[in-house]
Amino acid sequence: MVSIPKPRLPTREEIRKYWVNDGPKALIIILFVAANIALFLYKFIEYRYERSLVFDILGYGVPVARGSAMMLKFNSAMILIPVLRNFLSFLRGTFLNNYVPFDKNIIFHRYIAWVICLATFVHVMAHFRNFHVQSTTDLADLKLIGIQEVPTTWGLAFRTLAGWTGHVLCVAMVLMFTSAIESIRRPMFEIFWFTHHLFIVYFGLLAVHGLRGTLETSTTWMWIIGPCVLYILERIIRLARSKQTTMLIMAKQHPSRTIELRMKTERFKYKPGQYLFLNCPTIARNEWHPFTITSAPEEDFVSCHINVVGNWTGKLSTLLNPDKRLGVVQENLLNSPDGKPILRIDGPFGAASEEVFKYKTVMLIGAGIGVTPFASILKHIKFQLSKAYSTTGNTIEKVHFFWICRDRSSFEWFSGIIGALEMDNVNNFLEIHPYLTGALSAQEVRDVMYAGGDEEARDQITGFSAPTQFGRPKWTEIFADFSQRYAGRDVGVFFCGPKVLSKDLYKHCRKFTQTTSCRYHYNKENF
Numbered sequence: 001m002v003s004i005p006k007p008r009l010p011t012r013e014e015i016r017k018y019w020v021n022d023g024p025k026a027l028i029i030i031l032f033v034a035a036n037i038a039l040f041l042y043k044f045i046e047y048r049y050e051r052s053l054v055f056d057i058l059g060y061g062v063p064v065a066r067g068s069a070m071m072l073k074f075n076s077a078m079i080l081i082p083v084l085r086n087f088l089s090f091l092r093g094t095f096l097n098n099y100v101p102f103d104k105n106i107i108f109h110r111y112i113a114w115v116i117c118l119a120t121f122v123h124v125m126a127h128f129r130n131f132h133v134q135s136t137t138d139l140a141d142l143k144l145i146g147i148q149e150v151p152t153t154w155g156l157a158f159r160t161l162a163g164w165t166g167h168v169l170c171v172a173m174v175l176m177f178t179s180a181i182e183s184i185r186r187p188m189f190e191i192f193w194f195t196h197h198l199f200i201v202y203f204g205l206l207a208v209h210g211l212r213g214t215l216e217t218s219t220t221w222m223w224i225i226g227p228c229v230l231y232i233l234e235r236i237i238r239l240a241r242s243k244q245t246t247m248l249i250m251a252k253q254h255p256s257r258t259i260e261l262r263m264k265t266e267r268f269k270y271k272p273g274q275y276l277f278l279n280c281p282t283i284a285r286n287e288w289h290p291f292t293i294t295s296a297p298e299e300d301f302v303s304c305h306i307n308v309v310g311n312w313t314g315k316l317s318t319l320l321n322p323d324k325r326l327g328v329v330q331e332n333l334l335n336s337p338d339g340k341p342i343l344r345i346d347g348p349f350g351a352a353s354e355e356v357f358k359y360k361t362v363m364l365i366g367a368g369i370g371v372t373p374f375a376s377i378l379k380h381i382k383f384q385l386s387k388a389y390s391t392t393g394n395t396i397e398k399v400h401f402f403w404i405c406r407d408r409s410s411f412e413w414f415s416g417i418i419g420a421l422e423m424d425n426v427n428n429f430l431e432i433h434p435y436l437t438g439a440l441s442a443q444e445v446r447d448v449m450y451a452g453g454d455e456e457a458r459d460q461i462t463g464f465s466a467p468t469q470f471g472r473p474k475w476t477e478i479f480a481d482f483s484q485r486y487a488g489r490d491v492g493v494f495f496c497g498p499k500v501l502s503k504d505l506y507k508h509c510r511k512f513t514q515t516t517s518c519r520y521h522y523n524k525e526n527f
């Protein structure tokens with residue numbers, strides 16, 4: 001006979017392990033859902049039971065429309081918070097960072113948006129029912145609830161402030177939502193970006209939508225004014241920063257379609273792992289693209305490494321390197337040939353990789369250009385090492401750096417920094433694990449086979465003393481090994497690269513946190 005285990009409460013250790021990767025997000029979602037249910041019920045109950053005269057005359061349409069409107073006010077106030085980049089970067093520096101998963105901001109923004117979508121649907125359906133009921137109710141009954149004439153359905157839908165603004169709001173939302181779904185946003189980012197600015201229409205119309213309400217005075221503006229003011233401040237800060245002069249001190253073309261930019265701008269203070277937005281007015285006046293900062297705060301310039309993948313990055317590469325040369329292609333440039341500033345910078349902004357310094361043991365996993373956040377972090381550690389690392393407050397004891405590249409040339413731009421770190425490897429703090437996932441060309445195979453002399457001690461692909469492994473990392477074996485080495489410890493896992501690999505790593509972190517005494521804290525960045 002199969003025995004069914006008795007249900008039991010989770011132990012403190014089980015809760016602790018669950019909390020490691022899923023706790024903060026789950027808690028916020030529970031609070032968010034509870035707040036929505038509570039707000040809906042609060043208004044629903046008021047119009048169903050306390051103002052029952054309205055209910056007796058117009059039926060369920062009113063309490064449902066009021067309940068969903070309450071949700072819309074709350075969620076419209078909330079939706080701006082996760083996109084206040086400067087505000088969130090500030091909050092990351094406070095105690096809240098221990099409880100709030102700030103790097104999941106866009107996920108929350110999307111969740112809130114979909115709740116808005118659901119509440120809008122319910123609200124619109126309930127109002128269409130109301131319009132029908134109102135247009136077929138006796139005037140004497142309508143007068144009891146303050147309505148002075150029997151309206152038509154058409155009149156209610158299009159000739160009232162709430163009616164026409166509601167319809168325009170729906171059209172704006174359909175455009176915003178359809179252009180924001182991943183299959184449109186990824187390949188047509190600009191279309192998404194410009195359509196998304198219909199949020200200005202959204203907030204403008206939302207503020208006035210209920211102003212001529214017959215049943216109660218509209219309070220929507222009170223809900224949204226705070227976040228809107230914060231958002232306007234955010235845009236003012238971005239604008240002010242973008243006006244600062246930026247000098248392109250060097251542009252260097254690397255072999256792997258990567259262009260390195262070294263810039264100097266006024267008052268630009270950042271932490272390792274942060275990112276910035278770049279704008280090139282010659283290419284597009286209003287287009288800002290995010291790039292991770294690859295220099296360390298100790299350096300006297302700000303650098304980014306840009307993979308040429310599409311329209312904007314392609315145009316930037318052509319502007320800076322029209323002859324497609326390798327090496328340094330521009331120096332000390334302030335303006336483009338058309339006289340406009342060559343580059344404008346907005347930032348810095350906080351990212352998941354900033355959290356690296358919270359852990360003693362970390363796994364940094366960079367795939368392809370996803371290695372950029374770790375460039376700044378590793379360089380920063382190198383600078384700290386050279387000035388008595390242990391006294392600076394940084395506590396990292398062990399860094400496992402997994403670097404996964406498809407071709408040999410992709411190792412080129414960053415290998416100098418890693419090589420230098422390897423030489424300076426105090427207490428063996430850095431272990432490098434290079435992986436080459438693509439095949440070598442015939443020439444590369446010859447180079448590797450016939451290289452000799454002193455070079456033999458070093459890996460022929462990367463130049464590191466750690467040998468390059470061919471193929472993809474075997475994560476199950478790696479995690480099993482680390483779980484023994486770091487038993488009982490908290491290990492920060494930081495990944496930047498493609499989504500599929502991110503999902504795989506996340507699964508491994510969860511599984512090995514649940515099944516071993518090692519606690520893996522997963523953090524990711526997706527470009």
Ligand SMILES: Cc1cc2nc3c(=O)[nH]c(=O)nc-3n(C[C@H](O)[C@H](O)[C@H](O)COP(=O)(O)OP(=O)(O)OC[C@H]3O[C@@H](n4cnc5c(N)ncnc54)[C@H](O)[C@@H]3O)c2cc1C
Pocket residue numbers: 185186187189190275287288289290291292293304305306307308309310311312313314351369372373526527
């Ligand atoms: C936080 C962050 C840090 C990044 N760091 C780096 C880096 O260090 N090096 C690097 O090479 N790339 C980085 N990227 C990716 C880089 O922003 C895009 O490759 C670049 O914007 C592509 O623009 P495009 O017009 O040439 O390509 P497109 O063909 O238009 O787009 C290629 C991809 O980039 C995305 N994308 C396009 N425009 C934007 C934009 N304005 N904002 C966000 N995503 C966009 C698209 O969704 C698409 O997936 C980062 C992205 C993010 C979000």
Ligand code: HEM
Pocket residue numbers: 079080083085106109110113114116173176177180181182196199202
């Ligand atoms: C009523 C609905 C929505 C409103 C009012 C809204 C509002 C905003 C605002 C104000 C921004 C910030 C723009 C900036 O500062 O540069 C933004 C960004 C963004 N929104 Fe929305 N949005 C809505 C719906 C959605 C939906 C449905 C999705 C996706 C499914 C989405 C995905 C995004 C993304 C990916 C960003 C970019 C964030 C970043 O990179 O900083 N939004 N949105």
